[in-house]
Amino acid sequence: MSVEQKAGQVLMPLYTGPDPAAQAATIERLHLAGSIIMGDNVPLDANGLANPAGMTTVNQRLSQAARADGRPWPGLIGVDQEGGIVTRLGAPLTEWPTPMSYGAAGSMPLARDAGAAMASELAPLGFNLDFAPSSDVTIGPADPTIGARSMSGNPEQAGQLAVAFSQGMQAANVLPVIKHFPGHGSVTVDSHQALPVQPASIADLEARDWKPFRAAVAAGVPIVMTGHIAVPALEPGVPASLSAPTYATLRGMGFKGVAVTDALNMGAIQKQYPGGSAAPIALAAGADLLLMPADVGQAHAAIVAAVAAGRVPAARLDEAATRVATMMTWRGRTASSPGALPGAGPGSSGDMSARVSAGAITMVSGPCGGPVAPAGVRIAGGSDQDRARFAAAAAKAGLSIGRGPLVTLIGNGGRPAGGDIAVTLDAPWPLAGSAAPVKVALYGRSQGAFDALAAVLAGNAAAPGKLPAAVGSFPAGTGCP
Template identity: 80%
Template structure:
């Protein structure tokens, strides 16, 4: 490969809008590895739902562009599809609850089924990479970024569940990427806004944040994403994604796969590394795949120029390009199952929520409400879904106890029953005597809630992280 081809092979850009043809031309011109699909790239139909045929056509055009210079391996076509608040592809694809659901359910087999089912709907649309699962260990309400994206506040559980989800994804032909090394669940600043600092010692990181990554590496995960987090114990003031000691620590765990950066257009990096310098710095530090540089042409030119000028060793670019190519050659040789139709995972999604619903305070058996309830809070869609689920469970809506729904980032609630639909932290200060954590707002999640309220099902979930005075593990016996 020429230096220009190698530089392209380590870049995975984004684009604006739904003009795949223009983006394909950029991929061909710069020999790029492929592309990530963000929310504004998803074609929709007249009902504002994902158009599966048009989505597949878009990814096929981009994949074709990635092979235009004669390379024999597939291009990387990626997406962020975790479930919960991070899901670029909506209906008619299955809607999944937040990843914390898996920690509350505590069932690795069910988690693997979910990973397999999610990826089985992505693969027929042309995706071969999903930047999931999130294996960060959350510390609770002080964690402003990850929250319910974390599977658990227990390091061992986060590792086991992350491995199970990753293995399920790979069985459906989609490459997972565990994230965000060296751990984003225990810092108190959002790296989308600024650079968080992780003050923990290496010993503390080993005991908590690094455990899930060690488990994933031991299981052979193909990709690890590095986060934009400064760790003074490794290299003060430098985002881990651009820090050589961070990549040395990752490789020291036995990881031989592709190290991919978090999006390089995030504020934690963009404020400090202008004009393509982030791409060169990350590559020089040890990254193999550079995700979403602010200006991909500028980043490409900076890499080529740095190699030509001697400030970036040619061998480092060779190593990175070879790792990416090797992963995709392996993926191209691995037969994938035929895939599933959009929405095929709805039953598994509902089963996950039914296994996770958690009662923090209130009765553990029998109906929690009489035959009728009122609903407050949440979004209009949340309330409509609750009412539909209540009707399916035989509950009327209009009078009786107040069920207060707390959405993403919502405030503590009053009423008679407070229900968190994302991270359960607001329940700690909610005045309602009955507190329920649901970890999702999909139709299946609301069905699980309604069944518990009506006394037709128990709440088997356990808190995967502490919520105020409610310790991790709280739930019905």
């Protein structure tokens, strides 16, 4: 491969709008690794829903472009599909609750099955990489970025669940990405806006944030994402994604796969490294794949120029391009192996998603047996869709709407609530200040999640979940026995 081809092989850009023609042309011209699909790239049908056939056509075109220069390995077609608020492909694909559901349910087999189910709907559309799961360990409400995207506030559990979910995804032919090393759940600034600083010592990082990554590396995960977080104990003032000591630390854990940066168009990078200037710095530091540069043409030219000037050793570019090519060659082989799970149709995993929510729902405060609302309830809070879904679930559970205890639904970023029953639909933190005597953490707003809630309120099902992180005075592990 020429230097220009290798420089393209380490770049994975985004584009705007549902038409992939310009992106395909750019992939061919710059020999790019492939493309990430964002929400505005998803073709929609007449009802405003995702169009699976249209998405498949888009991904086929981008994949063809990535192989136009004769490379024998597949191009990268990626997406951010975690479940909860980070979901690019909506209905008719299955809607999933927040990843914190897995920590509340506390079941590795459940997390593995869910990862496989999610991936089984993505693979037939042409996706071979999903930027999930997050293995960040959340510290609670002071964490503005990760929150319920974290599976747990317990480092060991977060690692075990991330590994299980990743193994499920790989079994269904989608490459998982463990993120965001060196840990985004314990910093108090959102890297989409500015550069967070992680003041913890190496010993503290080893005891908390790095444990899930060590578990993932030991399990052989193929990709780890580095976050835009400055860690003075490693390299003061420099985002981890652009820091050689950070990559050396990750490799020191035994990681031999592809190290990918978080999106290079985020505020934490663009404010200090505009245009394409971050790309050669990240590459020289040890990144193998550079995600979403603000201007991919500038980034490509900057890498080629940096190699020519010796600022990026030619051997470093060779190493990065080889890692990406090796991973995709391996993925191409395993996807056609006899043990690979078959793809599934859009929306085919609704029962699995509902099972996750039924296993996660947590009675933080209130009765652990019998009906909480014997005959009916009133509803407040949430969105119109939340209330409609709850009403449908209540009807199924035999609860009337309009009379009885007041159920207040609290969405993402919502405030503590009064009434009789407070229910969080995302991170459970608002329950700490809620005056309602009954406090329920649901971790999702899918129809399956509301079905689980109504079943518990009606006394038709137990609430088996446990808090995966402390919520005010309620310690982690709070829940019904």
